[in-house]
Amino acid sequence: MSAEMPTRSESGPAASKRQVIASLLYKSGLMKPVSRLRSLLKRDLRILAYHRVLSIAEPDAFDFDLELISASEVRFRKQMRLLRERYTPILFGDVIRALDTGARLPPRPVIVTFDDGYDDNYRVAFPILRELGVPATFFVSTGHIESGKPYAYDWFVHMICRSASGQLRIAELGVDCTLPAAVAQRRELAMDLLDRLKSLDAQTQEAVIATLERETDLPRSRGHADCKPMTWDQLREMQAAGMEIGSHGVWHRMLAKLPPSEMHGEVHRSKQMLDGELASAVTTISYPVGGLDAYNEAVIESAKAAGYRLGCSYICGTNSLPRTAGFQLRRLPVERHMDEAWFEAMLALPEAFTYPSRHRAD
Numbered sequence: 001m002s003a004e005m006p007t008r009s010e011s012g013p014a015a016s017k018r019q020v021i022a023s024l025l026y027k028s029g030l031m032k033p034v035s036r037l038r039s040l041l042k043r044d045l046r047i048l049a050y051h052r053v054l055s056i057a058e059p060d061a062f063d064f065d066l067e068l069i070s071a072s073e074v075r076f077r078k079q080m081r082l083l084r085e086r087y088t089p090i091l092f093g094d095v096i097r098a099l100d101t102g103a104r105l106p107p108r109p110v111i112v113t114f115d116d117g118y119d120d121n122y123r124v125a126f127p128i129l130r131e132l133g134v135p136a137t138f139f140v141s142t143g144h145i146e147s148g149k150p151y152a153y154d155w156f157v158h159m160i161c162r163s164a165s166g167q168l169r170i171a172e173l174g175v176d177c178t179l180p181a182a183v184a185q186r187r188e189l190a191m192d193l194l195d196r197l198k199s200l201d202a203q204t205q206e207a208v209i210a211t212l213e214r215e216t217d218l219p220r221s222r223g224h225a226d227c228k229p230m231t232w233d234q235l236r237e238m239q240a241a242g243m244e245i246g247s248h249g250v251w252h253r254m255l256a257k258l259p260p261s262e263m264h265g266e267v268h269r270s271k272q273m274l275d276g277e278l279a280s281a282v283t284t285i286s287y288p289v290g291g292l293d294a295y296n297e298a299v300i301e302s303a304k305a306a307g308y309r310l311g312c313s314y315i316c317g318t319n320s321l322p323r324t325a326g327f328q329l330r331r332l333p334v335e336r337h338m339d340e341a342w343f344e345a346m347l348a349l350p351e352a353f354t355y356p357s358r359h360r361a362d
C-alpha cells in the first residue's frame with residue numbers, strides 16, 4: 001500500500017465523498033462480506049491511532065486543540081465493541097513474540113494505540129477497554145507524566161484562544177495580527193499557526209512557545225484541568241490490568257529536528273524512565289508528530305540502540321505480515337468526525353477509507 005500522509009481536510013469534498021460511500025456500504029450490509037473477502041486476500045496488521053477520548057458539551061468553552069479528540073465516550077465504546085466482534089485486538093508484545101518465534105498472529109489482528117498520555121485515556125478510555133476486554137498501548141511523553149506539565153502544542157492553541165491581548169505577534173512565523181474575538185476563530189488561526197510552527201526546528205518552536213507564555217501571561221506551569229497528563233500510578237494500574245505502555249519521547253519534541261545528542265536523550269531517557277517506573281520494560285516507541293519530517297534513519301538507529309523493538313510513525317496505512325517494517329509502522333488515525341459507518345469502512349477497506357486527517361498528526 002502506498003504511504004499516505006494525512007492531509008488537512010476534515011470536511012472537504014474528499015472527506016464527504018468517503019463518508020457517503022462508507023454510509024452506502026454500511027446500509028447495504030456489504031461491509032462484513034467485503035471485510036471478510038479482503039482478509040482472505042491480504043494479511044496485514046491494522047494499528048489504530050487515538051489521542052484523546054472525551055465528550056465535549058460546549059466546544060466553545062474548550063480552549064484546547066479539538067482535533068486531538070479522537071472520539072466521544074459513546075462512540076469509542078461502539079468502536080471497541082466492533083473490534084471485539086470482528087477483529088482480534090492484540091498488543092505489540094504479541095507482534096514481537098510472533099517475530100521471534102515465527103508464530104502466526106491471530107486472524108484480523110488490530111492494535112489500539114494512544115499518543116501523548118492525556119488523563120482522559122485513564123479516566124474515560126481505560127474503563128471501557130477493561131470492561132470490553134480490549135488491550136491497548138499508550139505512548140506517553142515521560143517528562144509530562146513526571147511533571148504534570150501540559151503539552152506544549154496544545155498549550156500553544158490554548159494561549160491563542162485565551163490571550164487577553166487583542167494582538168498576536170510571533171516574529172519567527174512572520175505573524176503580527178489582531179486576534180478575532182470568537183474562540184472558534186481563534187482556534188482556527190491557532191491550528192494554522194501550529195502547522196507552521198512544526199516546520200521550524202525544535203529549539204525555535206520551544207522559544208516561540210516560551211515567549212508566548214510570557215507575553216500572554218499564561219505560563220504552562222499553571223496547568224489546566226482540560227490538558228492534564230496521566231500519572232505514574234495511573235500507568236502502573238493500567239499496565240497491571242493488561243494494557244501496554246510505550247514511549248513518546250520525554251518532552252514530545254520532533255526528534256528529527258533536534259541536534260543528535262538531544263534526540264538520543266529523548267529516545268533513551270524516556271525508555272529508562274519508563275523501565276524504572278513500570279513493572280516491565282517498554283518495547284515500542286511512537287515518534288512524536290510522526291510524519292516524514294519527525295523521524296529519520298538516525299532516529300530509528302537511536303531507537304534500536306536504546307533497546308526498542310518496534311517504532312510507530314503517524315503515516316497512514318496498514319502493515320504487511322509477517323515481515324513488517326518494524327520501525328516505521330503505519331497507523332490508521334481515528335478522528336472525532338468519523339461516524340460508525342466510516343470507522344467500520346476504514347477497518348474493512350483501509351486503502352479507500354483512511355481518514356484524510358490533519359497533516360500535523362501528533
Ligand SMILES: [Zn+2]
Pocket residue numbers: 115116248252288289362
Ligand atoms: Zn503526540
